[in-house]
Amino acid sequence: MSVRSAPEANRIAFMSKTTSREIRLTTRPNGLPTAANFTLGQVALEPLQDHQVLVRNLFMSVDPYMRGRMNEGKSYVPPFELGKPLEGGAVGEVVESRASGFKPGDAVTSNFGWREYFIAAPAELHPVNREIQPLSVYLGALGMTGMTAWAGLKLVEVKAGDVVYISGAAGAVGNVAGQLAKLRGCRVIGSAGSAEKVRFLRKECGFDAAFDYKAGPVLEQLNRAAPDGIDVYFDNVGGESLEAALSALRVHGRIIACGGISGYNAEKPTPGPSNLFNMITKRLTMKGLIVRDWLDRQDEFEHEAGGYFRAGKLKNKETVVEGIEQAVGAFIGLFSGRNVGKMVVKLV
Numbered sequence: 001m002s003v004r005s006a007p008e009a010n011r012i013a014f015m016s017k018t019t020s021r022e023i024r025l026t027t028r029p030n031g032l033p034t035a036a037n038f039t040l041g042q043v044a045l046e047p048l049q050d051h052q053v054l055v056r057n058l059f060m061s062v063d064p065y066m067r068g069r070m071n072e073g074k075s076y077v078p079p080f081e082l083g084k085p086l087e088g089g090a091v092g093e094v095v096e097s098r099a100s101g102f103k104p105g106d107a108v109t110s111n112f113g114w115r116e117y118f119i120a121a122p123a124e125l126h127p128v129n130r131e132i133q134p135l136s137v138y139l140g141a142l143g144m145t146g147m148t149a150w151a152g153l154k155l156v157e158v159k160a161g162d163v164v165y166i167s168g169a170a171g172a173v174g175n176v177a178g179q180l181a182k183l184r185g186c187r188v189i190g191s192a193g194s195a196e197k198v199r200f201l202r203k204e205c206g207f208d209a210a211f212d213y214k215a216g217p218v219l220e221q222l223n224r225a226a227p228d229g230i231d232v233y234f235d236n237v238g239g240e241s242l243e244a245a246l247s248a249l250r251v252h253g254r255i256i257a258c259g260g261i262s263g264y265n266a267e268k269p270t271p272g273p274s275n276l277f278n279m280i281t282k283r284l285t286m287k288g289l290i291v292r293d294w295l296d297r298q299d300e301f302e303h304e305a306g307g308y309f310r311a312g313k314l315k316n317k318e319t320v321v322e323g324i325e326q327a328v329g330a331f332i333g334l335f336s337g338r339n340v341g342k343m344v345v346k347l348v
């Protein structure tokens with residue numbers, strides 16, 4: 001008869017009870033995803049091996065880029081596999097560790113979102129400071145979306161005095177891009193999809209001007225906000241906003257090509273801007289951004305953004321939806337502007 005030590009017995013008792021719910025992609029969406037494209041499944045976790053860590057997710061991220069991974073075909077990241085759990089950013093706490101450097105209670109970020117628990121190798125985890133609360137900030141202003149905003153401004157060397165126009169401005173990337181551009185001494189204009197969001201940009205994020213892109217033609221509203229033109233366009237949206245920005249940009253203006261959410265659910269390719277010729281006549285520069293290319297500068301971002309955050313100069317605005325059962329609805333809600341700031345799902 002073998003005699004197990006108390007911690008070992010507890011561990012086995014815990015493991016035998018632990019199951020994790022997860023969201024799986026069952027069919028590829030055509031157009032706007034619906035709940036029928038997903039299922040909520042359950043798995044029993046394998047016993048922990050040496051050099052592995054068991055993590056319980058506290059918050060998970062839903063992001064527009066995930067829509068692209070739901071399509072078949074190669075992009076800059078592989079498509080999600082049918083029948084498998086989705087992946088994405090998450091922040092959680094270590095429950096059990098058989099790896100050096102991690103102990104129960106540690107807070108970590110990972111790409112194992114869309115599930116309640118997971119087992120990972122240390123290299124798949126990024127430790128974060130648990131004293132900063134709520135931990136969802138590591139999915140927003142101090143996480144991937146905040147870093148996208150920070151990297152975008154670096155990409156085209158945004159500097160004091162620039163007039164910067166940001167579309168999708170009340171979202172996760174947009175509101176941080178605006179706040180950071182203000183901290184760099186820029187004049188900042190934002191567009192978003194409701195009067196409430198416009199107020200948020202003006203009153204809470206310090207934007208100099210903001211407008212509701214649904215309330216009238218974007219170019220007319222942009223021209224009113226920036227009668228002398230803009231130097232930089234931070235594009236989160238594409239479509240009409242990109243076309244308006246091409247018209248409003250000054251000579252040698254710069255565009256950060258970050259996202260094009262207005263086209264993510266298009267069932268066939270949409271024509272590009274009708275005024276692309278402005279690139280030539282105004283000698284414009286348009287640079288594509290993939291935040292993952294900047295991971296070697298994550299420490300620099302965390303130092304700068306973390307400093308602003310602790311000093312109260314950078315706010316983390318979020319919309320929190322509770323429960324893994326609500327995650328699909330939260331994701332679909334991104335396409336109708338249900339979120340102000342970062343959309344996160346609270347799992348515990």
Ligand SMILES: NC(=O)c1ccc[n+]([C@@H]2O[C@H](COP(=O)([O-])OP(=O)(O)OC[C@H]3O[C@@H](n4cnc5c(N)ncnc54)[C@H](OP(=O)(O)O)[C@@H]3O)[C@@H](O)[C@H]2O)c1
Nearest residue numbers: 065148171172173192193236259260261262289290291337
């Ligand atoms: N390149 C990268 O590495 C990278 C990294 C992260 C994100 N991104 C991109 O950056 C953009 C913003 O991402 P996020 O995470 O910050 O999302 P988000 O802005 O927090 O959420 C999406 C927002 O897009 C707006 N929207 C939805 N449909 C729209 C439409 N047809 N026209 C205009 N606006 C629309 C909605 O706000 P309204 O109420 O204002 O419509 C919604 O709240 C996305 O395009 C995303 O793919 C790129």
